[in-house]
Amino acid sequence: MHWLFGDQLGPHFLLPSEDSGLTGDTPLLMIEARSVFRRRRFHRAKAHLVLSAMRHRAAELGDRVVYVRADTYREGLARAAVGGAQVTVHHPTSYAAVRLVRSLPDVAVGPARGFLVPTADFTAWADGHGGRRLRQEDFYRWVRRGHDLLMDGDQPVGGRWNLDHDNRRPPPRGAAVLPVAAPYRPREDAVDDEVRHDLDLWEKDGDVSFVGRDGPRLFPATRAEARTALRRFVEHRLGAFGPFEDAMLAADPAMSHSLLSSSLNLGLLDPAECVESAEAAWRAGRAPLNSVEGFVRQIAGWREYVWQLYWYFGEDYRHSNALRHVAPLPDWWSDLDADDVRARCLRTVLAQVRDTGWTHHIPRLMILGGYALQRGWDPAAVTDWFHRSFVDGYDWVMVPNVVGMSQYADGGRMTTKPYTSGGAYVNRMSDLCGPCVHRPGDRTGAHACPYTAGYWAFLDRHRPLLEHNHRTARAVRGLDRLTDLDEVRRQEGARGDTPP
Secondary structure (H helix, E strand, O other): OEEOOOOOOOHHHOOOEOOOOEOOOOOEEEEEEOHHHHHOOOEHHHHHHHHHHHHHHHHHHHHHEEEEEEOOHHHHHHHOOOOOOOEEEEOOOOHHHHHHHHHOOOEEEEOOOOOOOOHHHHHHHHHHOOOOOOOHHHHHHHHHHHHOOOEEOOEEHHHOOOOHHHOOOOOOOOOOOOOOOOOOOOOOOHHHHHHHHHHHHHHHOOOOOOEOOOOOOOOOOOHHHHHHHHHHHHHHHHHHHOOOOOOEOOOOOOOOOOOOHHHHHOOOOOHHHHHHHHHHHHHOOOOOHHHHHHHHHHHHHHHHHHHHHHHHHOHHHHHOOOOOOOEOOOHHHHOOOHHHOOOHHHHHHHHHHHHHOOOOHHHHHHHHHHHHHHHOEOHHHHHHHHHHHOOOOOHHHHHHHHHHHHOOOOOOOOOOOOOOOOHHHHHHHEOOOOOOOOEOOOOOOOOEOHHHHHHHHHHHHOHHHHOOOOOOHHHHHHHHHOOOHHHHHHHHHOOOOOOO
């Protein structure tokens, strides 16, 4: 019998192979463990998506699968009457799940699927680079060469590996939304009705508690839906993706983004088919190279890099706290109380998370992550919040993304500088600042922008560390030009947990 976790739902997890023990008729097991939803206060839309995807997959597999609803995975295995029979499972996607399956008798763990690079190959590559400064750019080029992605022989097509310079445009002036086709949105069915009924019942019984809003379901829960979403993106949205991938519009949270991360992370899509579809569009003249390269970089570069670093850095990496940030998350943040926030950028993005469980990578990094970093919140708590609050959030996703990239808690092991900014960046890359009660250029006073003031307070607080970093030293020297630094310190020290 082969056990499928809830993020191993695509056909590539059932391909026969010697290393997995799978054959075309191997019986399958899926376990819906309610204890998963007790351990964390997940976003309601995320719980809905995961359960809907699992139940849809079980219905597709029919009599081949034993689907068990249990309190825990161990109970589910017992109820499945596995007995002493051999159970196989693909390598799970978290340290906790790996510990679980390796503690169970008669469970054999095979290699991971759903990624481009075997972990042993990455380990050899990383060890060959000394294991410390593992630049994502070097890794990305290695993956491109190894998988012949956007290559012309041994050189990148177009002569450049990185087209980021072409992909940093602010949103079109005066546009409320990008002039592109809407993203694919699925239609709910009877399975979704059942899931929503069960979640309502669990909450009513006090068994679990959720955050955020649920419904209608916005992301694919089946392989067919995910394939449709991929086709719609490649055919109708990919062309406009590149130039504006770092831009933000208040009324257009999706912009030209693919919205495929949850489908990839549930295993409904394989990364190879995504990048190959995008490359085929470019080769057919249906999408510009800068957009295709940006999309390929997100999947074959960043997503793959994050997965590999999660395992390479080891489980203790999640406890990194080089900046010694220990402040707790305020309740308004944990509860997604966007209406309590006056700062328009943060209110808008927090409302997007509340309502959908999703926002794209720039609001995550620069609006949400930047605010948490400036306030000195505990990076472990911030990581957990991202894990719980996003439909595509998993342990392997959020630990490197938040600990390393967003909160700089590893002191530069993953990135070369902290990613945070003042209001000027938000103003340049979005339409979020105009009607705001705060002014992006004000550090102090009644209209002081919390991001501008927070940026300078952050640099001041960590000056001994950041003045020796070549990427932040110039910004730190700017502190010496501030005539109101004492007022910034006083103002930010008094901010407390009050929503900005």
